[in-house]
Amino acid sequence: MLDILLPILIFSALALAAIGAVRRIRLWRQGRPSPVPVIRGLAAVPRRYLVDLHHVVARDKVMSSTHVATAGGFVAAMALAIVVHGLGLAEGVLGWLLLAASATMFVGSLFVARRRINPPARLSKGPWMRLPKSLMAFSLGIFVATLPAVGVLPPDAGGWLVAVLLAAAVAWGLAELVFGMTWGGPMKHAFAGALHLAFHRRAERFSTAAGPGRRSTGLKALDLDDAEAPLGVETPADFTWNQLLGFDACVQCGRCEAVCPAFAAGQPLNPKKLVQDMVVGMAGGSDAAYAGSPYPGKAVGEHAGDPHGPIVAREGTALVDAETLWSCTTCRACVEECPMMIEHVDAIVDMRRFLTLEHGNTPNKGAEVLDNLIATDNPGGFDPGSRLHWAADLELPLMAERGEAQVLLWLGDGVFDMRNQRTLRALVKVLRAAGVDFAVLGNEERDSGDVARRLGDEATFQSLARRNIATLAQYRFDRIVTCDPHSFHVLANEYGELGGNYEVSHHSTYINELLEAGWLSLKASRLGRVTYHDPCYLGRYNGEYAAPRAVLDALGVERVEMARSGYRSRCCGGGGGAPITDIPGKQRIPDMRMNDVSETGADLVAVGCPQCTAMLEGVVAEDRAVVKDIAELVADALDESAPAKDRRRVTEEEAA
Template sequence: MLTLIEKILFFVLAVGSLYLAWRSFRQAARVIQRGDGRLYMDELPRRIWRALEVTVTQRTVFRARPWSSLMHGFVVWGFLFYFLANTGDVLEGYFDIAFLGTGIIGDVYRLAGDVLSVLIIIGMIYFMVRRFVVRDPALKYHENVKLHPRIPGDIQRDSLIVGAFILVHVGTRFLGETFWVALHGDDTWQPFASAVSGLWGGLDHDALEVGEHVLWWLALGTILAFIPYFPYSKHAHLFMGPLNYFSRPDRRSLGALDPLDFEDEAREQFGAAKLEHLSKTQIFDAFACIMCNRCQDACPAYVTGKELSPSTLEINKRLEIKAHMGALAAGTESPSPLLDFAITPSAVWACTGCGACIEICPVGNEPMFDIMDIRRDLVLTQGDFPSELQGAFRGMENAGNPWQVGESRMKWAEGLDVPTVEDTDNFEVLYWVGCAGSFEPRAQKIARALVRVLNAAGVKFAVLGDAESCTGDTARRAGNEYLFYEMAKANIETLNEVHPPRILVTCPHCLHTIGKEYPQFGGNYDVVHHTTFLNELIQAGRLKLVGEGRTNVTFHDPCYLGRHNGEYDAPRYALGAAGAAVTEMERTRNSSFCCGAGGAQFWKEEEHGTARVNLTRYAEAKATGAETLATGCPFCMRMFADARQDESMNGGPEVKDVVEIIAERLGLEV
């Protein structure tokens, strides 16, 4: 128990520490408030539960690196307990009590403190050795990636400060408990402290009391010293991570972009050129970032040697904010554009929009959205974008398709009886053929195969024919939001006139755009991917699949079918029903590796790197030994068909769409 003078001193120090921390957190909050849009506070019980569930279970951390994740779990679970333990220590310092009593509750409390203290120490030693001794390559960056000037020193210094704080704080509290055990005798509920307490057997009673007293001050004093630094440190993710999950928007899908308000005549900035142009959520991401680099491990651009690292994008933002925290909090314009300190133009245009960085992030960061907003600024405000995209933009604007083809959208259907909505009443589904199915030769075969399968199943369908136009997905992902806006409005007007009961698509990008982004503009439709629909037909007995033998197939999960829209099982079920044995690639389902076409990459030259994305993924398919690489996206199909022609891929699997495999089993022409 503290003396009166010590109680007064601790109170004064605690108030001073909390005041300094409050000032720092207030500055951080003001910087976040500089952003566009809002933080989301609706449905508070659900949001609170989500934040608590993610924090306590650590399920988002365990998505990758299981050993490091376990060590991180030790530290997090221990610190969650330490909120209670530190409260108890302060109360015991001020009052002559045993916190939580001497009964079973107090016993369990002491056991938890004993075990978790040891686990925290083990976890922190692991992380310190990993960073400073082993120098894990996962914590480094490619030489061509843009790094904020403060990164080399700040990250190492901050990691050392945080690591030292945790080890000193937890270590001194644990040692304090060993002195307590030495004073009062072995405690079966504190096995580790009891084991260590034998070291103090030669000390008398007074020395043990002094030691316990000094260690109490060291344990809690380190907290008082660290709290003002806390908002500036990476350890802030302990609070900012859960708060990020708590306040993030509820998107219709992982990659659904927010619209820009083109009706606001007072608006001059479209997209993000500076920090304050980002949304509040995007600025919050910088404070929440744990600097673990998992996002760059999952990023197809980074893995293939491009200049893009989603991790350094967030870290660069964080360090720029840290360097100008006071000025930014006061409302001063940020001194440098994002392209000067956060990311290079090549990195901006290397993003495939696959969403892998969002899927893997333990704290809910969404760096892909930063990149899309920077593209919007480059295209809409600065007119600075890869020249190859101009052709796609012009084609969508003038011909309704990025291929710039002026012929009928029904040419793919020559020789088939494909009804249009003008000729058909009460159709079951509206088949949205898409630009690829209408104009790209390989995708046309997929469209024709689907029509034959639909006819075999007795599905009454119709198409829009020449009334169909590009959904605008390419324009939106390339940053040309205004072109997308105009195309979306026109398509919604067409669809609302037709009132389709259901829209069937073969392109996951059409699935995502019509199903998840058109609702932003009043277009609400039931949209289904053809692999999902085929599986429904099989389950309903409308498709009777026959065929001898089993084909060894590996399935590539298209990003906009899987990660963005959550459909993983239907393609595999359909393949299984068609007699295919599916061999999974190493990166599959929500960890699938992009084909390289998304994010408008299909319409431009791939940014310079050490490898091509499509070749990297196709090599993974080849490594399975499968005879066929199946997919459910016309763009993935084209990327892998091109990869198969590369000399290095001789003997690789044939590339087919799921519907083509089913058509073969039905004995239909493909």
């Protein structure tokens, strides 16, 4: 009887899955066009899954092994079940391979079931709670049904009742794992996820045969000259089709939720919920069926939308409230942790662009800051001619007078902040101690445009960027050095689309190079216990974790790490225009970060970003650790008794 029922069930499930796949693809194709290499993308899926994606999954060792056993077992079991039971080819080794695959899948499903007994708060529940049962029903049903096919049991073992029960178990599993893969449910992520890897919006994130994939973290420019192109994203259908595909790939594991600083602070943002809201909008409906953590302070079931309706409405029901989008610090922790490589930050900035460019709805001081950038080229509205007032006694060499230098020192808008002026003075002292040939733009320098772009004002960003690019084109230099990771990131990764391609170094990287080359002499440190805070735009955005720590080690400090450091560093709360939009929560993000510092017992926290300095020094606490930039620490440790060196002269002589 099984030899009749199983082929019917298997091919019926496959046919229904194919129909569902067409329906799912139509939902994705509601989005804007986005050209992708179809054949090359599909061919790259195995490598992208096994190398690029699975190393993120492997951060949780138990779940990584569980995923290999369950997912790998299912794929093998389903393929072999089609051959063995669907086509009746059980001869030889095929039937035994099917037994092994289904047994492996069953073992994996036991670990999934264990995970779901008392799941972490970040895991979505609802339909996901039935998934272990479906996995076990399919794997166990296929295993037992295959025993007669390989001769372990007689063909009619158990009679028709057992055959019907086995068929029912297999049908249950097929409904969840195959039919549900394209029609909706927990396994939807498997179908969408595989295609998401093939047609990812940022294909450059993946490895190639030539070596590891490079970081792709720069925002993509809007074509402001195209009158037909949308200014940001107003409706779900305004996303590109492969962005919609990416949202559908979400496995609702909640890793993004667990690391989101805004969610932890009680602000109305949960990146997992945001992605699921975009899925709701793509298909149409409400968020009432969502079974995970809500946005803090907002109930589930109050939001709804459709593919062509506004994501954020000025009045009435919408998919998302504006304050959810403005809570994001763009720290990219969610993207770093996502095992499906979903680009949450891109989506948030795309939606901000519409609110800012079309509606002018930038909250709190946002509009004022953008007006200042347009009028004075800096967010504080300061006199653009006063950029070098802080350095009147330093006699900084100007590019306008020199025409060329080995290093162009990009000062950033920290020149208008008294606290950051101390960092800049320290950096200048270090560069001069090393004999570096450097110059500054002075009053020719404008804001890099980072704040404008993160607030969604693409027009102001491009205006600032193009003017800076035109200025830089007048001069010759080997590289740009800056102590601001935000300017570093924009200059290195986002000016290129507009024609500005430069070698850019963060000052910690450059100082480390000077130390390794022997251009700086340092005295023994007396700083004691020091911890280092990784700036998001230096670490997660640009992968620089080693150089700042190497500088601290060269200083001879006792370096201790926070529980959340490196790629899992907690944001200071200063990125993405968050201090400007200032969405309230239950606690402040920098307070949480300083608690992380306190747990290490460090007396001093070393930083490498003006925003981080401002946010962490703004924490009010009696026993707060001292906050100092790496440049200040190095400047304080310089051995001024050592002979001064002229790096430019020596380099020229060596070259000769």
